Amino acid sequence: MPVKLSEVARHAGVSLATASRVLNGSARTPAAGISERVQAAALELGYVANAQAQALARSTTGLFGLVVHDIADPYFSAIAHGVQKVALGARRQVLLASTDMGEDAELTAVNAFISYRTDAIVLAASRLETEDPRLSRALAQYITNGGRVVTLGETSIPGAKSVHVDNFTGARQLVHALAQRGIGRFAILAGPAERNTARSRVEGFIAALQDLGSSPATLIHGSFGSQGGYEATLACLDSLGIEAGAGAEPLCLLAANDVMALGAMTALRSRGLRIPEDVQVAGFDDIPTLRDHAPGLTTYRLPLERIGQLAAELALNPDGGAGAEVTGEVILRESAGAPPRP
Numbered sequence: 001m002p003v004k005l006s007e008v009a010r011h012a013g014v015s016l017a018t019a020s021r022v023l024n025g026s027a028r029t030p031a032a033g034i035s036e037r038v039q040a041a042a043l044e045l046g047y048v049a050n051a052q053a054q055a056l057a058r059s060t061t062g063l064f065g066l067v068v069h070d071i072a073d074p075y076f077s078a079i080a081h082g083v084q085k086v087a088l089g090a091r092r093q094v095l096l097a098s099t100d101m102g103e104d105a106e107l108t109a110v111n112a113f114i115s116y117r118t119d120a121i122v123l124a125a126s127r128l129e130t131e132d133p134r135l136s137r138a139l140a141q142y143i144t145n146g147g148r149v150v151t152l153g154e155t156s157i158p159g160a161k162s163v164h165v166d167n168f169t170g171a172r173q174l175v176h177a178l179a180q181r182g183i184g185r186f187a188i189l190a191g192p193a194e195r196n197t198a199r200s201r202v203e204g205f206i207a208a209l210q211d212l213g214s215s216p217a218t219l220i221h222g223s224f225g226s227q228g229g230y231e232a233t234l235a236c237l238d239s240l241g242i243e244a245g246a247g248a249e250p251l252c253l254l255a256a257n258d259v260m261a262l263g264a265m266t267a268l269r270s271r272g273l274r275i276p277e278d279v280q281v282a283g284f285d286d287i288p289t290l291r292d293h294a295p296g297l298t299t300y301r302l303p304l305e306r307i308g309q310l311a312a313e314l315a316l317n318p319d320g321g322a323g324a325e326v327t328g329e330v331i332l333r334e335s336a337g338a339p340p341r342p
Contacts, residue, residue, distance in 0.1 A: 003047040012041035023047070064092050064315065065113030065121040069224070070100045073259060074287035075304060079124050079152070082308020090316055092119070099125045107135050114138065120148040120315035123160075124308070126197035126224075127153045148318060150311045153196050161314045162323045163307055167197055167284075170300040170328050171204025172211075174282060175254065177330040178298070179212055181337060183252045183280060187240070188219040189232040189264060191256030198224065198256045201284055205254050217251065222260065229255055229263025237271060242279070244272035251279050252336060258283035258290060258299055265297075265335070280336040286328075296333030302326065 009019035014037070018030050022038040030038075041047075064087045068076035084094050095118065097109030106125060113121050121139070136157050139149050143159035151162045175186065188205050191198030202219070209215055218239050222228035233253060237243075242251065255261035261283030265275055273279050275295055286301035303326060310324045 003045045005047070008038065008041045008045055008047045011045060012038045014038060061117045061119060062092050063113075063116060063118040064094045064312070065109070065116075065118040066094050066096050067106055067109050067113075067121070067123050067125055068096070068098055069125040071096065071098050073225070074289045075257065075259065075285050076124060078288055078304035079308035079311075082305035082310075083122055083124075083312045084308075085305070086309050086312035086316065090312075092316075107132060107138070110135060110138055110142075114142050114147070118147070120150065122308075122311045122315055123149065123151045123155075124311070125152075126195040127151055127155045128194055129196060129199070131156050148315050150314045152307065152311060153200075163310050163314065164323055164325045165197075165302060165307065166325065166327050167200035168204040168207070170302070170330075171201040171254075171284065172208040174284070174298075174300045174330050175205055175208030176211070177332060178252055178280075178282060178336055179208075181332070183250070183336065184212075184214070185217055185249050186214070186252050186254055187217045187236050189229055189236065189253055189255040189260050190219050190221045191224050191228070191260060193221050195224070201256050216254075224257055224260065226259050226263035226266070229260030230267045231263075232260070233264040233267035234271075237267075237273075242271075242273070244278065250277070253279060253281045255281065255283045258285045258287045258297060261297055261299070261335075262293060265293075275335055276337040282336055286331055295335050298333045298336035299331050300328050301331045302328040 005019055006016055009016045012019060014034060018034060019038050021030060022035045023042055066080060066083050068080060071077055071080065080096065087094050095113060099106040110121060139160065140158040143149055149157060149160040151160050153165060154162050186209060188202060190202045193199060218236055220232040220235050222232035253264050255264055261281050264281050268275055268279050275281060281297065283297050283299040286299045290297050307326055314324060
C-alpha cells in the first residue's frame, strides 16, 4: 500500500497541513528545521508526493507540452533536446506528442495537454498557412485561462509567442554561396506547399535565382521526409531527362530540408549518378546525423538545440516578450563540390 501523507505527518510529529506544505510545494514554507524533519520522514517511509495535490498547492502542474512532427526526425529530436534542457533546469517535465500519427493528431495532442493542465505548450511542427480554426480556438481559450503557447515560426493563433527562423534569408544565402562556386543550374525539391517553413525556403531559393537572372529547372513538391526527397528526385530526373553517362550540364538539387536531401542522394545513387560530379545536392538545417553520411551534405546550418531552448524560455517567462529571432550560416561540403567541413 502507498504511504499516506498523514503517516508522514505523524512520523515527523507535525500537522497534516504542515506536511502538505513541505511536500506539495506550497509557497508557505515552514521553518527549515521542520521542513528537514518532514523530508526525512518522507524518505524513511518511502512516501511519493501526489502530483495532483502538488498542482493544487502551487497552482501549477510543472508540465510542458511539446508537439513535434516526427520525433524520429533528427531535426525535431535536436529541438526537443533543447526544450527539455531548459524545462528540466526549471524543474519542469516535458510531455511529448507527434503529429505524424494521423489526421487531427496535433489537435488531439493539444486537447490532451490542456486537459492535463500543462503550464505551457510548444508547437515545434511547421505551421500551416491557415491554422485549423478548432486548434486556434482551443489554444486561444487556453491562453486566456493562463496557459502559454509558443510556436516555431509565425502563427495566427491569438496570443501565441513565436521563435522566428529566417528561412527565406537562409535559403537565399545558400543559393548565392553555391553560385559563387560556379554552380549555375538548379532544381528545387520543395517539400509540402501548405507548410510555412517549406514555402519560405522555396521563396528564398527562387528569390536568389532571380537575383542571378535565372529560374529553377524544375520545382517538385513532396513530403518533408526521406521518402519525399527520394520520390521528388526521381520525378525531377525524369522530367529533365537526366541519366547516368548522358554528359548533361551538372544540376544542383536544392532540398527544403536535410532529410529530403538525404533521400535525394539515395535516389541519385539508384540511377547510377555520381555526387557531386553528375548532380550536386544541398539541404537545409544541418541535422546532427549528417556526420554519419558521405559525401558530406552542403546545407544551411540552424542552431536547432538553441531554437528549442529559446522556445522553452519564452514559454517559461510570461513577461519575456512576444518572440525571439534565429539565423544560421551556410555550410559548404562535398555534395556541392566543396572540401570536407565539420
